Amino acid sequence: MRSGDRLVVGIVRRGGPWPVVLAVTAVAGAAGELAIPYVIGRTVDLLVARQPGGGTWLLVCAGVVAGVMVCESLGVWARGASSAHAAATLRLGVLRHVLGAGHAATRRFPEGELVTRAGLNAEETGRAPETLMSALALLVPTVGALVALTLIAPLLTLTLGLGIVVILLALRAFLRASTVIAGGYQEVQGEIAARLVEAMDGARTIAAAGTAAQEARRVLAPLPRLRARGMELWRANATAAVRSGLVVPLLEVVVLIVGGFMLAAGDLTVGELYAAARYAVLGTALSTSLGHLGGLARARGAAARVAEVLALPSVPHGTRTLPAGPGTVEFRDVTANGLTVGDLTLPGGSVTAVVGRSGSGKSLLAALAGRLTDPERGTVLLDGVPLRELSRAELRRAVGYAFERPVLLGDTLAEAIGRAPATGPRDASSREPAVVPAGTAHSVVEAARAACADVFVRRLPLGYGTPLREAPMSGGERQRIGLARAFAQGERLLVLDDATSSLDTVTERQVSQALTADHLGRTRLIAAHRLATAARADQVVWLEDGKVRAHGPHDALWRDPAYRAVFQGAAP
Structure with missing residues (x-):
């Protein structure tokens, strides 16, 4: 049959x-x-x-x-x-x-x-x-x-x-x-349908290039x-x-x-x-x-x-929970989809920057750390527990993930950050809704401040209670909400996959400072292109041609001309 x-x-x-x-x-x-x-x-x-x-x-x-x-x-x-x-x-x-x-x-x-x-x-x-x-x-x-x-x-x-x-x-x-x-x-x-979705994703590019007629013919071919x-x-x-x-x-x-x-x-x-x-x-x-x-x-x-x-294989989850620990991440003899990591340790509470040219495997390494994908060989552990053996709820509670182009989920900005209820009583002294509804958790506001999102959210008429569909946000503002979500949800490990690329220099510096001075002591893994991010990290993992070419402090790696070339000659 x-x-x-x-x-x-x-x-x-x-x-x-x-x-x-x-x-x-x-x-x-x-x-x-x-x-x-x-x-x-x-x-x-x-x-x-x-x-x-x-x-x-x-x-x-x-x-x-x-x-x-x-x-x-x-x-x-x-x-x-x-x-x-x-x-x-x-x-x-x-x-x-x-x-x-x-x-x-x-x-x-x-x-x-x-x-x-x-x-x-x-x-x-x-x-x-x-x-x-x-x-x-x-x-x-x-x-x-x-x-x-x-x-x-x-x-x-x-x-x-x-x-x-x-x-x-x-x-x-x-x-x-x-x-x-x-x-x-x-x-x-x-x-x-697949062609139409592709065209809708690139609607701005198509309009700017003036190729609407050609794209319509391609979709309907x-x-x-x-x-x-x-x-x-x-x-x-x-x-x-x-x-x-x-x-x-x-x-x-x-x-x-x-x-x-x-x-x-x-x-x-x-x-x-x-x-x-x-x-x-x-x-x-x-x-x-x-x-x-x-x-x-x-x-x-x-x-x-x-x-x-x-028939697609689902990601299996275990039933284990995490013991007390600082958030140490260990890669043991790991290879996945053309990327060879080998043995690598991210000390608990440290900041690790992953650098390399485009296509070197930065996003894949980040996905392995947050278990968005599994290695073909080897094991990834968090505080001594293989990620495969953690329950789904325990894994997602422990790891906060931020992307270059985040998709925001929930009805309001507060829910998009922390899945907290964003409705609450109005401020008794004002006819306007409260900027921070009573149902909004303190951790949501704190995470938004760390991601430099609190200021622009409070400027909205309903603040954190603003429905997502009514919140006009630039690419950088959406990225900050995605960062805030990672800050609010990740209890032990924060994985940032080029999650600050749309931020201006000042905001990026402020976010980086919040990352490096995280008062919760979480482990942070940042896949990034900017020199400043690598310079502020405790250690750098340098990827080249799908392999870890070297890892160590940025200052030590900077002595290698090939490492400097990754940043296209930018000064440290």
Whole structure:
């Protein structure tokens, strides 16, 4: 069984009560439709023969029809609820898995692809219970019609059975072909989405370069392939519909001809002939499943794409907590993705600057220290505990991380810094909201001051309670909020991956002073390009060509001309 099909089966199994409701309403409705020809035929025979009980059977007919209508109504409601529940569950699972996979997800798939698979494809997969149950429900009238015709006349059963085999072969070919075509259609959709996200990320550059028209053509370049896939899907539907459409009326005519001869011979009554004609129609109900099978094909294609995301390995976490310690970081025989670190120690409470030319591995070393990625060989330890063995909560509580381009999370600035509630009572002496809401933790304000963010935050009308979407921030201000988040959350280790690159010289110097004079005594690892940062560090790790060329005090390394060349001839 393919991974996509396994995911579809899992969606149906874990769909809660809705697949069961769908199955019950579909089967009950199909059973009711199957009963209608019999009760109508019975009623006709009684009324034609003027025998007693005709009125009772007429009421039975009305009751069966009403039951079918109720099942149809409940089925429509259950189909909507089932699809919504399945899609929401799958989308949440994909999102958690992507976040758990970390860098592996964005390395494997472009961002637009991930959005498409977690959004549109998850929604299409969520329709699998509806389409599968609806398609399977059509087996009930088909099987029932065969049984009923057998009771009426076995010869009619043979005639109907041959026609059903032809219909099943056509549907099987349609499902196989449409699954492949639908997968290709969804693949092109993901490609367009990935190109669009790339264009949106570079919108300012595109506007400045005046290349909007060229970029629009690049984003929409896959459209001809999307149209071709759509036409293939349409042709597959049309071909299957024509084949089924030819078989169904021909089969009905054959059943009526055979039944007519049997009526003339006295082997059938008028009511039985009517019932046989109706059962012939119900027996070919599978021919109406093209829409359901088309939906199932799209769900299978989408499920295969979602399953590829779910197959990404998640970052495993242990259960250990950290003992008391100064925050000593140890690299033991570490290599990862072309970077060879070997054995390296960052003493507890020290400041270590990581320098090197672009592409030398500074960001990768920082990611290893904060366990945003794992080494291919070796172990990274914090206060003697391997990072792999720490629980997720313990790891993220111990390590604060700041990036060059931080993504701010939360509803307000206070939440973006410390995940603290940013709502509180207003200042009783003023009609304006308090700049520092009562619910804002002191550590948030202290961290913002260390990152030189407190001044500009207080200038905002709502201060720390300002919603992120309403806070106009430059690149440097966003970077300061990211720094403040690292200061507020990292209890033992601060990892700064070029996190001061957008700051002006004065602000960068102030932030660096806050780092070097951290009163909490945390270990600090700074991947940076600036000479001043290296000069203020306790030790420097110099990377070159994916290896640690040397490490030690900045003054000692400065004697090496190659080390000085890293800073492009800048004076110490």
